[in-house]
Amino acid sequence: MSALNRKLLRDLWHIRGQALAIAVVIACGISTVVMSFGTLSSLEVTRDAYYEQQRFADVFAHLKRAPASLESEIARIGGVKRVDTRIVEAANLDVAGLDEPVLGQLISLPKRGAAKLNQIVLRRGRLPEPKRPGEVILSEPFAEAHGLSPGGHILATINGHKQRLNIVGIALSPEYIYAIGPGSLMPDDKRFGIVWMGRDAMEASFDLKSAFNNVTVSLMRATDEAQVIKRLDDLLAPWGGIGAYGREDQISHAFVANEIEELRGIGSIVPPIFLAVAAFLLNVVISRIIATERQQIGLMKAFGYSDLVVGGHYLKLVLLIASIGIILGCLAGAWLGRAVTELYTEFFRFPVLYFRLDFHVFAAAGLVSLAASGLGALGGIRAAVSLPPAVAMQPAAPTTYRRGLAGKLGLTKRLSQPTLMIMRHLGRWPFRAGLTALGISMSVAILVASLFFFDATEHMLDIYFHHGQRQDATVVFSEPRSLRAMAEIRRFPGVMATEPFRAVAVKLHHGPRSERASIAGLDSRTVLRRVLDTDLKPVSLPPTGLILSTKMAEMLDARTGQQIRIEVLEGRRPLVEVVVTAIVEEYIAAPAYMHRAALNDLMGEGRLISGVFLQVDNRYAAALYHTLKDTPAVAGVTLQTAALEAVRKTMAETLNIMMSFYVLFGSLIAFGVVYNSARVSLSERGRELASLRVLGFTRAEVSYILLGELAVLTLAALPIGCVFGVGLARLIVSNLNTELFRVPMVVTPVTFAMAMSAVIVAATVSGLIVRRRIDRFDLVAVLKTRE
């Protein structure tokens, strides 16, 4: 090995602490990128593989009743690959230990063999015996939520008849990755479950002998889905079809897609920011380290080493450090990516897991880091090699310091000399001081940007549940009812207040755009369920016209005053034009509202309601739920507390996993930055400070000069970092805009405080480490060597 390379390795060993801190910063930047992108692509691959294996359908349609013979007609629609017909019905379930009503979605299993589409994955137990009508399979999330397993049983009210269902198996289905009950926003595995039953048993229970009421279709490649949907609608219309829809509107798929979209929203923004910050820091730190090597650079040049060789030597050192970081980052990122993907696989209950790492991600992240460190090194090296060796070998000439403005005004007279040194040093190197402060503020910023997310989701939930939806429970009827139904419910035990609503499934059209939606018909001046404007003030619903949430308006590209065509998907299926009278900000889902009376008029019906919002006296809750369970007209009951819990669980959990890692990495980067800044300052000023010790300054006084400067820079960086953090948060917010939810731009003081404290702690720890070095200065050595 050449002497130069040996020097390289020994130098690297000598600055190992600092090199490691730099490598950690790079590793953090890279591993966030590798982890996020790896997780994202793995999730998609896994989901797609799951869909493929279980033959998840492309088009779905529900109808009243059609003869089995219609199946072959559907199969003849151009582009249709497979058709699967079945019976899907709702049933009220009674699970031991839960007062509240539970809604079950009954789905028929084929008489023999596996379903042609949407095949279930049997996790435990077996399929029901065709001869034993009471045997069922439960969806795994539901079974787990209630601690049910094969051998157990549940009670069900199926088409008005109470029946005992024996559990023989537990299964998963690609169709119900998320099981969301009617009227619910979020999955609630305790109160909504999927029950698979034999076809014969279901035909008997629902009087659908040789008939079906649900059909799913898979398509051949490059088939126009819209065309198939239209043909299917035409075929099903005489049989009470309520509109076929594609995967995009299939609730579970849409949900999973949204979740992945959210992850992408954050995953494609935060990690590159981390990497950029890491690269920036690297650049700053490296160029400063090189600057401290100026005398050795001069010496090597004096011996006749060319600029290229000397430059190459330091470049190698830097790239070596960067490579350690890159390797660490890639390994950690791949490992974490796998772990996080496993977490998500469990979360989404994918029965398989395909972990995929994209080589391009490694390559891009690695190149960015190498380039950043290389450029940082080149800046420093160029400065050092451009000096004639005679000058480079000399210690840098004493810098010309000036009395600042404060000094001229005589304001500095009361300051101690060490304080003056701090001020003059900062004033003399404003650019360098600025860069250090900028680096520290970046670490504050990434912490703010990753922590704010928790504030924002809390705020979103608070608005949704404590300002907008203040009911305790929502009762949904199986069929629209007259207002008398509400009057009856009002007499149920524990009901303190009621508010009616009408919900209608529609398709909204505006220009070339169309979206499936549910219009909620509410009364004006409601107390429980309210529509809020951006200032959280309740909006009184106008007697006519449509109110859109910002997200729905955005999806339809609609503005206030414009006409929207409403295609109702139930009842007599009217088609009407309505004016958008207002647009309101809602963070969750993409709702549309009308005055209830206007919606009734639009439907050409009397004053019908789909359900009732309730305010419930908690003391009588159990009795109330018991009564509701035994009320045949009630299709389902959603409890607000349960809904809040469900939202928190589904929405927060997915992103929380990712955000927690970001907070961790943000903290590590913050520490790396501050530690490096302190170490570089120490090597730049070591001699000066040691000389002060020789002159009789105490350790504390000398530490004060160095650490005081760092403290000033850190303090200056904190507010700047908060401002940057808000900017980054805004960027994330603008990227986190899915149909499912938007994140409000809310950063609480607590977040600022936490981000700043983390950086202050990092600064203090780094300061203490550096302080120990000051304590160990070899004063004699300082006197003996040059200068």
Next chain:
Amino acid sequence: MTNKAADEYAMAATAFTVRGLSKIYGAGETEVHALRGIDLELLEGELVVLLGPSGSGKSTFLNILGGLDTPTSGSVYFRGQDITALDSGGLTRYRRDHVGFVFQFYNLIPSLTARENVALVTEIAADPLPPAEALDIVGLADRLDHFPAQLSGGEQQRVAVARAIAKKPEVLLCDEPTGALDSKTGIGVLEAIERVNQEFGTTAAIITHNAAIAGIADRVISFADGALASVHRNEQKISAAEVSW
């Protein structure tokens, strides 16, 4: 100077020819004239000692001879080639091929052992001595694998001398080589330089504050305020071992 001596002088080949050499540092108010029009010749194989107070310009002069710095005006010819006309790459090659340096503060690379510090230079030289041999010449055969921090000041300086001579340079430039050393170790270093000068015929220039060292020189050149104050030929040259201070 006697006629005979003058003839000998004229007959010897010239290593360096310096003409009108000036160096100005800074500009305006802070302008410093480090050298003011120096004219001088150094002969092949000659050992000169440069004397003069701090700031008299001798270090600047040596640095320019060694291609470590460039003059503001004037020229330096090394064996007929104007080194002041060389660009940075040309100066690098000049230093690499012809010049050895010894500095007052040794300037060893702390992360390399004695042998490796020497190897740092021999690796880029055309026909170097093996590092161990160079270290043997300066009497450090038993300290090959010590790091600078494990060596005394005199030993470190002798490593620096070994490093300078290992590539068998035509020119050896020493800036205060004994400045940081006591007399005994200083003499050891001077002996090493003297030996290289005599055995390899290396042209050597030694800067010193210490007039006692002047005795080992062929010529003593005194600097004052950026100009030559005197050039004095040593009629009775003594060996380094005879020096004392």
